[in-house]
Amino acid sequence: MCYEKGVLQAHLDGELAEPEMGRVREHAAKCGKCNAILQELRDNAAFVDMSVGAYVKTIALAPDTQTAWNKFAEKRARRRWERLVAFVEDRWFRLAAVAASLAFIFLVGTTMLDLWQAQLRPSSPATGERLGVTGSEVKHDRAGEIKDGEKLEQDRLQGASEGLRKTTETGSVEMSGQVPAPTPPPVPAENGDAVQRVPLKESAVLEKVPPGYGQDQGVQTQTFSTAVPPHVPVELTAVKEVYLTIPGKPPRAVDAAERGRVLAWYNAGIPTGSAQSALPTQETPAGAGLRIVLADATEILVSLAGDVLVKVRRPDVAYEIKAPELAKYLEEKGGEAGAGTEN
Amino acid sequence: MISRSVEGDREAAFRAVFDQNYAELCRRLTPFLGDHAAVEDIVQEAFIRLYYRPPSRMDNLPAWLFRVAVNLAYNRLRSEERRRRREHGAYEQPEEAWEEEVLRREEIAGVRKALARMAPRDRFCLLLRFRGYAYAEIAAVLQVDPGSVGTILARAREKFRKEYGSTVVES
Numbered sequence: 001m002c003y004e005k006g007v008l009q010a011h012l013d014g015e016l017a018e019p020e021m022g023r024v025r026e027h028a029a030k031c032g033k034c035n036a037i038l039q040e041l042r043d044n045a046a047f048v049d050m051s052v053g054a055y056v057k058t059i060a061l062a063p064d065t066q067t068a069w070n071k072f073a074e075k076r077a078r079r080r081w082e083r084l085v086a087f088v089e090d091r092w093f094r095l096a097a098v099a100a101s102l103a104f105i106f107l108v109g110t111t112m113l114d115l116w117q118a119q120l121r122p123s124s125p126a127t128g129e130r131l132g133v134t135g136s137e138v139k140h141d142r143a144g145e146i147k148d149g150e151k152l153e154q155d156r157l158q159g160a161s162e163g164l165r166k167t168t169e170t171g172s173v174e175m176s177g178q179v180p181a182p183t184p185p186p187v188p189a190e191n192g193d194a195v196q197r198v199p200l201k202e203s204a205v206l207e208k209v210p211p212g213y214g215q216d217q218g219v220q221t222q223t224f225s226t227a228v229p230p231h232v233p234v235e236l237t238a239v240k241e242v243y244l245t246i247p248g249k250p251p252r253a254v255d256a257a258e259r260g261r262v263l264a265w266y267n268a269g270i271p272t273g274s275a276q277s278a279l280p281t282q283e284t285p286a287g288a289g290l291r292i293v294l295a296d297a298t299e300i301l302v303s304l305a306g307d308v309l310v311k312v313r314r315p316d317v318a319y320e321i322k323a324p325e326l327a328k329y330l331e332e333k334g335g336e337a338g339a340g341t342e343n
Numbered sequence: 344m345i346s347r348s349v350e351g352d353r354e355a356a357f358r359a360v361f362d363q364n365y366a367e368l369c370r371r372l373t374p375f376l377g378d379h380a381a382v383e384d385i386v387q388e389a390f391i392r393l394y395y396r397p398p399s400r401m402d403n404l405p406a407w408l409f410r411v412a413v414n415l416a417y418n419r420l421r422s423e424e425r426r427r428r429r430e431h432g433a434y435e436q437p438e439e440a441w442e443e444e445v446l447r448r449e450e451i452a453g454v455r456k457a458l459a460r461m462a463p464r465d466r467f468c469l470l471l472r473f474r475g476y477a478y479a480e481i482a483a484v485l486q487v488d489p490g491s492v493g494t495i496l497a498r499a500r501e502k503f504r505k506e507y508g509s510t511v512v513e514s
Contacts, residue, residue, distance in 0.1 A: 005493075005494060005497045005498075006490075006491065006492075006493035006494025006495075006496075006497055007493060008493075008497075009493040009494070009496055009497040010478065010492070010493035013472070013478070013491075013493070013496070015477070015478045015493065041497055041500070043496070044500035044501055044504055045500060046501075047500075047503075047504050047507075048469060048473065048500050048503055048504070049473065051450070051453075051454045051457075051503075052374065052458075052469070052470065052473050053473075054375060054450065054451065054454070055374065055451050055454040056473075057375050059370050059374070060449050061360060063365065063366055063369055063379075063383060065361070065362050065365055065366060068365055068383065068387070068411065069358065069361055069362075069365075071383075071387060072361065072390055072391070073386050075387055075391060075392060076394060079391055079395075083395075119481060167489065185359075
């Protein structure tokens with residue numbers, strides 16, 4: 001079998017490995033056709049070497065090196081500027097683009113949330129009742145903002161509720177006439193140097209139970225931040241409890257591992273151990289849907305199944321989503337989030 | 344002050360390297376490109392590369408510069424070739440790029456013309472081999488499989504001979 005021209009050329013140039021080289025040599029010795037090709041290749045190589053060699057020798061290019069250097073210096077300066085621009089574009093432009101995109105998403109998200117709240121509010125006839133707070137005690141202002149503690153306290157007094165919520169002396173929360181839903185014990189707060197604070201608009205989806213709530217009716221107020229002075233910024237390790245309860249199911253902790261359902265935590269770092277270890281295990285028949293208590297003015301953003309549900313930033317306040325509202329929401333979501341609430 | 348002095352020393356050292364290598368690099372690259380302006384442009388680009396991304400070893404700077412320049416030249420020619428193919432549908436060597444004033448003898452003109460008429464891949468393969476490049480090095484520049492270099496080289500030499508013959512007939 002004869003060899004291809006490329007192999008013969010490689011053989012001629014000494015570019016074949018030894019076993020192959022020997023085989024080609026042996027074959028060429030007795031093959032007239034391959035021998036002829038090899039000869040032709042040799043001739044071509046000699047012709048090229050001679051012609052190109054002669055040509056190369058005549059190239060007497062003697063460029064003016066000083067002019068060339070000046071040109072080079074110009075080019076280098078231009079390139080330096082281009083590199084700088086490229087660097088800036090590469091880092092800052094991308095950063096700015098990401099920031100702009102996030103800002104846009106945030107704006108769209110808040111707008112959608114407002115719309116969602118506007119739709120949800122009228123369809124929740126039992127507002128407050130599941131939380132042990134009567135309708136008159138659960139206040140939203142018309143603009144959809146949660147009122148601060150003092151205002152709500154006034155609202156509460158005006159509403160003269162039955163005070164369904166009772167608090168035990170140890171600080172756990174009980175639902176009036178129902179199975180107690182223990183609250184995790186206070187977690188000692190770590191005094192961090194700085195807390196990332198984002199000016200979040202409070203959500204009207206939540207109910208706020210102000211400090212001192214119900215005291216005049218014999219209901220002790222749950223206060224979680226005794227270990228943390230309000231002015232001390234704390235990390236989210238000071239979050240005392242974050243758990244999700246669905247009527248008829250045991251409450252369970254919502255932690256950073258559940259981002260599929262509780263999608264976004266600001267300043268993630270929920271102390272799952274402390275929160276979970278203190279979880280109530282019994283059912284909470286009429287418990288809050290989602291309950292978050294912050295020990296300090298740490299902000300937290302919680303979203304469920306892609307929608308922002310909670311934006312809280314006030315300390316010493318239990319933020320709760322009404323169970324009926326949450327149930328409705330989960331139902332609308334096709335039970336996707338609800339299924340995850342089972343332990 | 345110290346940094347300025349260091350910067351000044353660096354600039355002087357670089358200038359020395361530039362002066363030592365520039366002309367020779369242009370001369371070596373000329374057969375590949377033919378056009379003096381293109382040659383100088385590529386060589387300047389190679390020095391820019393040396394300035395911003397010098398090799399880790401500086402023991403054979405001329406060889407490094409030549410390799411960088413050849414790579415730059417080949418990539419540029421390939422992209423030009425692609426553009427021309429898009430525009431004209433076939434490879435066409437721009438004859439005007441070859442300056443006639445450098446042609447001193449008829450046979451030299453024949454060599455230049457023959458090289459100019461070859462596709463960049465064939466021309467670079469032929470000239471790199473002429474420069475003593477191994478097949479693996481040629482394959483790296485041409486971005487082809489090393490096993491195909493023999494075939495490309497054989498055809499390139501054949502093509503060169505044919506083109507040279509036709510230029511002699513034309514003249």
